Amino acid sequence: xxxAVRLPRRKKDASAPEPADLLAWYDxxxxxxxxxxxxxxxxxxxxxxxxxxxLQQTTVKxxxxxxxxxxxxxxxxxALAASDLDDVLRAWAGLGxxxxxxxxxxxxxxxxQRHGGIFPRGMDALRALARLFAVEEKLPAAKPVxxxxxxxxxxxxxxxxxxxxxxxxxxTLCSPKNPACALCPWNESCAAARRGDRESFPRKxxxxxxxxxxxxxxxALRADGRVLLRQRPDKGLLASMTExxxxxxxxxxxxxxxxxxxxxxxxxxxxxxxxGVVRHVFTHFPLELTVFVAQVPRVTKALKGAxxxxxxxxxxxxxxxxxxxxxxxxxxxx
DNA sequence: TACGCGTGGCA
DNA sequence: TTGCCAAGCGT
Numbered sequence: 001x002x003x004a005v006r007l008p009r010r011k012k013d014a015s016a017p018e019p020a021d022l023l024a025w026y027d028x029x030x031x032x033x034x035x036x037x038x039x040x041x042x043x044x045x046x047x048x049x050x051x052x053x054x055l056q057q058t059t060v061k062x063x064x065x066x067x068x069x070x071x072x073x074x075x076x077x078x079a080l081a082a083s084d085l086d087d088v089l090r091a092w093a094g095l096g097x098x099x100x101x102x103x104x105x106x107x108x109x110x111x112x113q114r115h116g117g118i119f120p121r122g123m124d125a126l127r128a129l130a131r132l133f134a135v136e137e138k139l140p141a142a143k144p145v146x147x148x149x150x151x152x153x154x155x156x157x158x159x160x161x162x163x164x165x166x167x168x169x170x171x172t173l174c175s176p177k178n179p180a181c182a183l184c185p186w187n188e189s190c191a192a193a194r195r196g197d198r199e200s201f202p203r204k205x206x207x208x209x210x211x212x213x214x215x216x217x218x219x220a221l222r223a224d225g226r227v228l229l230r231q232r233p234d235k236g237l238l239a240s241m242t243e244x245x246x247x248x249x250x251x252x253x254x255x256x257x258x259x260x261x262x263x264x265x266x267x268x269x270x271x272x273x274x275x276g277v278v279r280h281v282f283t284h285f286p287l288e289l290t291v292f293v294a295q296v297p298r299v300t301k302a303l304k305g306a307x308x309x310x311x312x313x314x315x316x317x318x319x320x321x322x323x324x325x326x327x328x329x330x331x332x333x334x
Numbered sequence: 335t336a337c338g339c340g341t342g343g344c345a
Numbered sequence: 346t347t348g349c350c351a352a353g354c355g356t
Contacts, residue, residue, distance in 0.1 A: 055352045062342060062351090096340025099355075167352055176350065177345070237339070281348095283339050321341065 017189040019155040019162055025185035026165035029172070033060065034067060036164065045119040046077045053104050057097065060171065066095050078117050081108040089240055089318040098241055098320070130202030142202065176202075210285030215249040216258035217278070217289045217323075219330035220265060223298040226308035227327070228263065229317065237282070242318045244326055245306065246289070255290050262292065263303055269294035278329050280322040287322065293330050 030036075035051035037043035050070060054063040069091060074080040080088070085105050092101035111119060130146050155162055173180045179198060181187050192198040220228040227244070234240045247253065247261030262271055271292040278289040302308050309317060314327060 052352070057339090057351060057353055058341075059343075059351050094341075096342090097354085099339070100353095103355085163352095171352080239339095281340090283341090284337080 015189050017153060017186045019153050021185040021189075022165050022169065023155070023158055023161060026161060026168060029168065030164070031060075031168055031172070034064070034071075046080075047071060049077075049107075049119060050104070053100050054095065056100060058095065062095070066092070076117075077108050077111050077119070080105065081112040081117075085240070086318065090316060093241070093318045094321055094324075096320075098239055102240065146202075210282075211251055212286050212288065213249040213251055214253035214255070214277075214288045214290070215247045216253075216255065216261055217244050217246040217291050217326045218262050218271065219244050219291060219293045219327065220263065220269065220300075221293065221295050221330075222300055222308055223295070224308075225312075226310050227314070228265075228302060228306055229309050230306040238320050238322075240318075241320050241323075243320075243323050249287055249289075258290055258292070262294075263306065265294075265296055265300050265303070267296070267300070269296050274329060276329070278322070278325045280325060282322075289322070289326055291326055291329050 032038075033051075035043065035047045051063070051067055054067055054070075070080075073091065074083060083105070085102065088101050088105045089098065092098060095101075111117060130142060150166075153162075169184070169186075173184050177199065181190070181193050181198065184190065184193075187193055190198070192201045218228075222228070229242050230245055232238050232241050232243050245261075245263040247258060258273075259271055262269070271294045274291045274293060278291060280287045280289070311331070319327070
């Protein structure tokens with residue numbers, strides 16, 4: 001492991017990053033965010049917590065409308081704890097990483113039961129930019145190194161603002177591609193910028209590519225304008241979310257025998273295979289779904305665990321995006 | 335430690 | 346179009 005710049009132990013080093021420079025920049029350029037307290041105000045711990053969960057691996061822009069809807073509907077941890085998990089999942093649908101929604105709900109109940117609805121005081125995590133120190137270690141192994149370096153910069157006062165400032169710096173200037181170094185308060189002391197290969201940091205291990213999986217999805221349309229939906233298992237991928245019936249998603253899926261996975265609906269539904277496939281990319285693998293559609297009589301009963309849902313009610317369902325794509329494909333909504 | 339876990343934006 | 350990236354976390 002090589003660290004191009006080391007922090008001064010005692011003597012002031014003109015080339016070392018100064019927390020004060022970052023804080024001064026933050027005072028001028030801090031973003032206005034709905035969950036962030038303005039100067040002199042105290043943030044609502046519930047609002048901050050909600051934003052923290054939503055912002056995991058998710059951009060501010062994507063989170064903003066979800067956050068506003070959640071806070072309007074469940075303005076307190078007590079309100080959230082009293083809600084049904086299914087309602088939370090429906091409100092979360094489209095945001096991804098659905099375990100967050102389930103954990104959010106469970107945590108709200110725990111705060112009510114174990115802490116009387118008051119958030120306990122917790123640790124504030126700090127995140128820093130590798131790049132500043134030109135850390136050669138590759139992520140994720142570099143994380144402990146970066147943590148030590150970040151801790152060494154932590155100013156005795158305004159530690160919270162320092163953390164916020166770091167995140168604003170990353171969000172607005174010190175981006176992975178095309179960082180705006182000319183505007184950066186640490187430009188002069190940045191080891192990566194001095195080296196002239198700033199975009200090679202942070203170092204990363206090459207990501208293994210997930211192999212393609214395929215499967216079939218079955219859109220049963222009842223004569224009264226309803227579609228057959230079911231719930232996914234409460235563990236694993238897209239846990240507890242809603243889906244149309246389908247086959248397992250497998251590397252060796254054979255579309256010729258796909259109909260074996262069709263839901264049994266009584267009678268003999270004529271499944272029509274649609275042209276093309278629905279493509280979706282999950283975090284760790286790409287997926288291609290062949291979509292089948294069948295028109296069934298109004299009297300058709302739902303099999304156990306499934307239900308008939310009016311087309312007009314689909315937007316309110318806890319449908320992950322891959323299922324919205326399937327329905328759009330089948331209903332020619334796109 | 336390494337992997338599983340969604341989605342939208344953007345170059 | 347394609348691949349990368351984003352306020353990570355749980356197991």
